[in-house]
Amino acid sequence: MSPRKSVAETALTRARIVDRAFALAVADGLEAVTIGRLAEDLGMSKAGVIGPFGTKESLQLAVVDEAVDRFRARVTAPLAGATPGAGRLARAFAEWIAYMGSAGHGGCFLTSVAAEFDGRPGPVRDRIREALARWNAFVAGEIAAALAAGELPPTTDPDQLAFELAGTALSADQAIQLWHDPLAADRAHRAVTRLLASPPVTPAP
Amino acid sequence: MSPRKSVAETALTRARIVDRAFALAVADGLEAVTIGRLAEDLGMSKAGVIGPFGTKESLQLAVVDEAVDRFRARVTAPLAGATPGAGRLARAFAEWIAYMGSAGHGGCFLTSVAAEFDGRPGPVRDRIREALARWNAFVAGEIAAALAAGELPPTTDPDQLAFELAGTALSADQAIQLWHDPLAADRAHRAVTRLLASPPVTPAP
DNA sequence: GCTAATAGCGATCGATCGTTCGCTAATGCT
């Protein structure tokens, strides 16, 4: 139908495939994304789908990278200019929670796929772990900045605060994906606000 | 090899299959449990594996039921005699968190399989939703009892408290499954204690 | 306008999926 479209067009085809694969993965999980199903959905042959990637695992990695890019574009990037600390951390979680509820996304894709692959060693799981580790490092950095700026009491336990903030997001994710709870975002927002206003303290030694 | 073992023996074979399927599902997810793999692991033929169930979906339902039974035996049943309220609720979460960390269980199987099936309509998803709904109802009941007994301040927002308690468990689950964090159980315990000691209040109208 | 390069198709591969058959062989009942 459309052979030899120049290098730019090649990249466009790749993007088209990744985009569709991402949508399918959001709905049914990354492992449920099949070459044949993608080919049918895109009106292509299976060879045309797998061609630009060579391997299904490589396609899966591309989908994970796409998810990371979208997360960053929506959550992290808009806050690049703000000063680190409690304010930026609260805004980051607000963006994340809003992103979970946006159309087509039943919850956070990276969270779901992390649960899906945590028992299957390989490059895909490693890539997901790296992405989540970067997010955790960001949160830890913001907490440290907030402590240094005196926005959090000096008795704050940073790791415990990060643990409970993560739980808030995970609870919102489950409420959205499993129960379609329209109040989930509001509840998560209140929990984050409360956690930053009176964070957990280090236990007495 | 061992035909005609009486009805009791038939049930035993069924239990053997479910037990193995449960172990495989805990490790790799429910969808990764395959008839051929089960047959190989158990030293049986594929027909012998699927025979007692008739259908793979029926086998999946049996695995979900098994998970529910184990959860109940480990978490809910031991507290049947205790009086409802904050104390029993705290103990229930303590049991749950301990169960997550027990050998062979990377986290809570029902939580994982809920995330795995939340986008796939069908009897399996329905069964999981029912189980989680029962747990949520239990938590709500305990919170109501605690409120009635004056163990929680009257300003407590019950749904918000349940939301944040759930988040605590989910965070522990992720910390255990994805990061193998040995401190996860301790962090979750501290979070639960703190939530019950100073629960979120209903927002000013 | 001719030629070299290549994106994507159509066909096919072996493996594995869930499921369905007889059939065998061991058992419970009379």
Added chain:
DNA sequence: AGCATTAGCGAACGATCGATCGCTATTAGC
């Protein structure tokens, strides 16, 4: 002891999985 019952085997089924071929048809470069 003989018979009816049945748990489980071995083999096969159609479908689909990911992957690998030539081959075609279009385009870029000269």
